[in-house]
Amino acid sequence: MSKKVLVLAETREGALRNVSFEAIAAAKQISGGGEVVAVLLGDSVSEFGAELVNCGADRVITVEHPHLKSYTSDGYGQAFMAVIEQENPEGIVFGHTAVGKDLSPKIASKLQAGLISDVTTIEGEGEDAVFVRPIYSGKAFEKKTIKEGITFVTVRPNNIAPLPREERSGEVSSLVVDITNLRTIISNVVRKSAEGVDLSEAKVIVAGGRGVKSADGFAPLQELANLLGGAVGASRGACDADYVDYSLQIGQTGKVVTPDLYIAAGISGAIQHLAGMSNSKVIVAINKDPEANIFKVADYGIVGDLFEVVPMLTEEFRKVM
Ligand SMILES: Cc1cc2nc3c(=O)[nH]c(=O)nc-3n(C[C@H](O)[C@H](O)[C@H](O)COP(=O)(O)OP(=O)(O)OC[C@H]3O[C@@H](n4cnc5c(N)ncnc54)[C@H](O)[C@@H]3O)c2cc1C
Secondary structure, eight states: OOOEEEEEEOEETTEEOHHHHHHHHHHHHHHTSSEEEEEEEESSOGGGHHHHHHTTOSEEEEEEOGGGSSOOHHHHHHHHHHHHHHHOOSEEEEESSHHHHHHHHHHHHHHTOOEEEEEOEEESOGGGOEEEEEETTTTEEEEEOOOSSOEEEEEOTTSSOOOOOOOOOOEEEEOOOOOOOOSOOOOOOOOOSOSSSOGGGOSEEEEEOGGGOSSGGGHHHHHHHHHTTOEEEEOHHHHHTTSSOGGGBBSTTSBOOOOSEEEEESOOOOHHHHHHHTTOSEEEEEESOTTOGGGGTOSEEEESOHHHHHHHHHHHHHHHO
8 A cells, every 4th residue: 555655854054954855765665656745844945845846755735934943842743733634644754853853752642653763774665664773872773664553754864865856846835834832932043063064964974082182183174074075073072071062972972973984083982982873884993092992893994193194184085076
């Protein structure tokens, strides 16, 4: 049986987040030839409708309201539930983002639906779809299916390939929802971390640890990240030492990332750090201690002083880019 699947499409700083396209690809697979409907919530989001159609959505529904400018679980919850009531879907896909992680349990409990979170691979399609997700901080994987009711999943950013972008036609409609009785209204958002590539969606991450020794020590890492179109991340050691903000922390109590390339400089490779990055596609470790634990998960290990190796890498990459 083919399914109608709703996707929560997220925007950030005036653009659609990549995970929205990945969620559409996941929804296509879950739908088994059915319909994929992308849902856009915000104060002014209809301009993104066509792009979602070009990336595989059969239809787009927008809910626009001043109270949806910033995420609140109350506001988004009311808006998304209104779309569910109108559409009566058999499947729902969210990105496993801060918003998706917060909103999905709320919606699942309202629907009395099962929820499979942090999915990294989907095997099969439609009724036969099996969802693969990491457990025990990425040391093992489990496979799950939903036997009855709505198939509700969140997908980890950077794992499911988006569909090829092509000119397509699909309806973009709006739904008017009265957002009321909000317990929280966000009046202003002040960003703590620097602008740039979103860490959880970055294809390349250059991460530094306590071995970077100071805030200024992160400058060569930032230079390499900028050259590769990536983002800078950090171990908790570097955050605790106040070299960088905690928003850059990767690991068990920080962000979980799966970039194509993860360069770890001056990071020992504690189990809690590995929990956030060991599923990266290619890992390069730079550490002056040949016994450092990070080398156990690295595809390429460079034993040396990061202050010599990182600028050298930047110079070499510059020659070929
Ligand atoms: C409950 C809990 C949750 C945690 N969550 C996280 C988490 O989410 N993320 C996280 O990262 N940690 C987490 N930790 C902390 C973790 O256990 C480690 O303490 C931390 O990851 C160490 O950071 P580090 O590798 O930067 O520092 P260190 O362990 O001090 O390692 C620094 C490394 O830099 C190398 N080095 C030094 N100078 C140079 C140089 N010039 N060139 C090259 N290499 C050099 C050293 O050889 C060393 O290997 C958590 C801990 C607990 C208890």
